[in-house]
Amino acid sequence: MPTHARSATLLSALRPQNQDRLYDFYRDLRTADELYFDHHVNAWVATGHAVVSSTAGDPRFSSVRYPDIEAVSEELRPLARVLSRQMLYSDAPDHARLRTLLSRAFTPRAVAALRERVSDAVDLIISRVALTGRTDIVADLARPLPLAVICDLLGVPEEDRGMLSAWSDPVAAAIGDSRLGPEESRAASDSMEHMLTYLRQLLSREDGPPAPHTLRALLATGAQNPDQDFNELLANCALLLIAGHETTTHFIGNATLALLEHPEAASQLRDRPELIPAAIEELLRYDSPVQLMLRRARHDLNLAGRSLTAGQTVLLVCGAANRDPAAFSDPDVLDFDRPPGGHVAFGYGPHFCLGAALARLEGAIVLEALLTRLPEGRLAGPPPRWQRSLNFRGLESLEIAFTPA
Numbered sequence: 001m002p003t004h005a006r007s008a009t010l011l012s013a014l015r016p017q018n019q020d021r022l023y024d025f026y027r028d029l030r031t032a033d034e035l036y037f038d039h040h041v042n043a044w045v046a047t048g049h050a051v052v053s054s055t056a057g058d059p060r061f062s063s064v065r066y067p068d069i070e071a072v073s074e075e076l077r078p079l080a081r082v083l084s085r086q087m088l089y090s091d092a093p094d095h096a097r098l099r100t101l102l103s104r105a106f107t108p109r110a111v112a113a114l115r116e117r118v119s120d121a122v123d124l125i126i127s128r129v130a131l132t133g134r135t136d137i138v139a140d141l142a143r144p145l146p147l148a149v150i151c152d153l154l155g156v157p158e159e160d161r162g163m164l165s166a167w168s169d170p171v172a173a174a175i176g177d178s179r180l181g182p183e184e185s186r187a188a189s190d191s192m193e194h195m196l197t198y199l200r201q202l203l204s205r206e207d208g209p210p211a212p213h214t215l216r217a218l219l220a221t222g223a224q225n226p227d228q229d230f231n232e233l234l235a236n237c238a239l240l241l242i243a244g245h246e247t248t249t250h251f252i253g254n255a256t257l258a259l260l261e262h263p264e265a266a267s268q269l270r271d272r273p274e275l276i277p278a279a280i281e282e283l284l285r286y287d288s289p290v291q292l293m294l295r296r297a298r299h300d301l302n303l304a305g306r307s308l309t310a311g312q313t314v315l316l317v318c319g320a321a322n323r324d325p326a327a328f329s330d331p332d333v334l335d336f337d338r339p340p341g342g343h344v345a346f347g348y349g350p351h352f353c354l355g356a357a358l359a360r361l362e363g364a365i366v367l368e369a370l371l372t373r374l375p376e377g378r379l380a381g382p383p384p385r386w387q388r389s390l391n392f393r394g395l396e397s398l399e400i401a402f403t404p405a
Ligand code: HEM
Pocket: 056, 063, 087, 088, 089, 099, 150, 239, 240, 243, 244, 245, 247, 248, 251, 288, 289, 290, 293, 294, 318, 344, 345, 346, 347, 348, 350, 351, 352, 353, 354, 355, 356, 358, 359
């Protein structure tokens, strides 16, 4: 194994100076060794596209995040118990059962039916900020929009949404950084508990039948099924809430920044809006909102010529895989004419993102609105700062200025 890989650690990605040059950092890791054991995180780290995509769908690996709950710190344990019941961290047959239960709410057809609602929400936000000449895209658009969409699907009243978002953040932070102190761990566990208490009341409420085939209806049907464990349903409802908005928030922020930094790409899209679906995929590849997936070896096995022992963790760095020159020519170039397919921003295999169609829809509507209604937008304010997380890549804020309407 090359020396560089032995001394390198993925944790260095958390250093502020590396967050700004994250993809150079990944390139160094990948060039040294695309699969190496990182002693600092006590896990194998995979940065090559072939190994990341094949491992994500490889049945020799498990997605169970906490195989031994008792080994988790006392503060984090309540959160770990809930996460363990979510489909994202489950294997067959539980995984397939949960995914089948909820997937009908996310079919392309079900998602297409949300187009008007998403467009109206984007319109309202852009009309408000267009008058001002300045906006923080993260605070004004990227955070509230996906939250509003997923809360609509769950039937969460508007006045409660801020509260849910405040509970979601500490949980996302705990997922993003496994070295949290006791206070942050306790805050994440408490937040999850508050969220579950809220969702329990929400799903038990009888305020008129929900529209058929909606997410709320599927959850209501699941809740009435005597064979369905209500707590398991709540845990997955929390997953949808958190996965459904944190990631899409980051996507909108990252995509907007990429377009501001590549004005020629933005004007290409303005001239050829039919490129927007391809642009969405390329922007997801270029700066992926989810950077890491986790898998665990079910038994001793061989992966890309390395011997892994049962129980060992492999961190699949999608952000690095998406910049692998073996899979994408000129991977550091943002190119909307690139041949389609191949990125792993939504994962790969049985856990492929359930909300991908919804995220694509939200992204496309936002891009179109920004390009047509704030065409003069330019970076303003302090240089954008990245949130501290290994799992997620997203901006704290993104100030832009433009000529007021
Ligand atoms: C741009 C936005 C998004 C990105 C980049 C993203 C990314 C991902 C990735 C990489 C995975 C796979 C994780 C793994 O295999 O370990 C995943 C799974 C998942 N995502 Fe997304 N996601 C996004 C938006 C959404 C939305 C809007 C929803 C729901 C409304 C959602 C719900 C889920 C769920 C439920 C899973 C677990 C699926 C399973 O275990 O079968 N995601 N997502």
